[in-house]
């Protein structure tokens with residue numbers, strides 16, 4: 001039950017300009033309906049953000065209790081429209097930065113519970129953070145190839161699961177998809193019963209791509225960590241590289257509008273993402289935000 005009869009602390013942070021409202025709520029007492037999240041993420045009438053990270057002890061959250069033995073903290077991630085998502089790659093770095101800055105975690109490996117399972121974040125001083133992102137899921141058969149459509153243009157795309165759903169389309173130029181004011185249409189819709197994040201990708205050179213993303217529940221953003229991992233895997237396979245077959249890890253550079261992420265896929269399929277995380281502001285919210 002929300003006990004916000006007093007001001008509620010918040011922070012604001014970003015990872016490659018994918019920005020988040022951070023709400024520390026260790027004991028899980030804040031009520032956080034979708035409408036309150038959307039108001040907080042509103043860039044004109046709220047704090048503004050692509051999403052919200054509620055920082056709650058795993059033991060205090062019904063969706064994370066089973067992970068409490070492995071990870072003390074649960075990243076309760078919400079998109080800016082208030083919807084819930086399984087995982088956020090930039091968010092989990094910012095989440096770890098918040099815990100480090102608050103003295104709730106030290107340098108070293110920090111396990112974080114997410115709806116996609118436990119993710120390990122390597123924290124070291126003020127430097128970039130590396131996250132074990134799990135393995136990509138590349139569905140075989142009819143769901144493997146999909147089509148992404150924006151207005152009267154369409155592209156073939158690859159379905160990649162990174163704990164959350166992605167459709168990765170290679171384009172000639174990043175401007176081809178236009179301003180992305182509405183979600184791209186992904187077909188067949190049955191391939192994505194929960195909706196999709198859509199990445200548009202161009203080659204920049206060997207092991208190097210650039211992308212734009214339209215995020216499910218948030219619109220076009222300046223970066224997406226899970227999206228960059230999905231793009232890396234789709235780009236590597238397209239280039240004929242597969243660490244599982246080659247027995248060699250592979251690192252690709254993925255440029256996003258807000259910066260750069262390095263993505264490594266190991267021979268066992270495990271993916272590591274490395275990038276920055278910054279806390280930019282801190283303040284208090286009137287309890288009315290949660291009513």
Ligand SMILES: N[C@@H](CCC[C@H](N)C(=O)O)C(=O)O
Nearest residue numbers: 085088089090164224225226
């Ligand atoms: N920006 C995130 C992904 C956030 C969730 C996504 N919009 C979804 O609904 O799956 C990232 O950095 O991975």
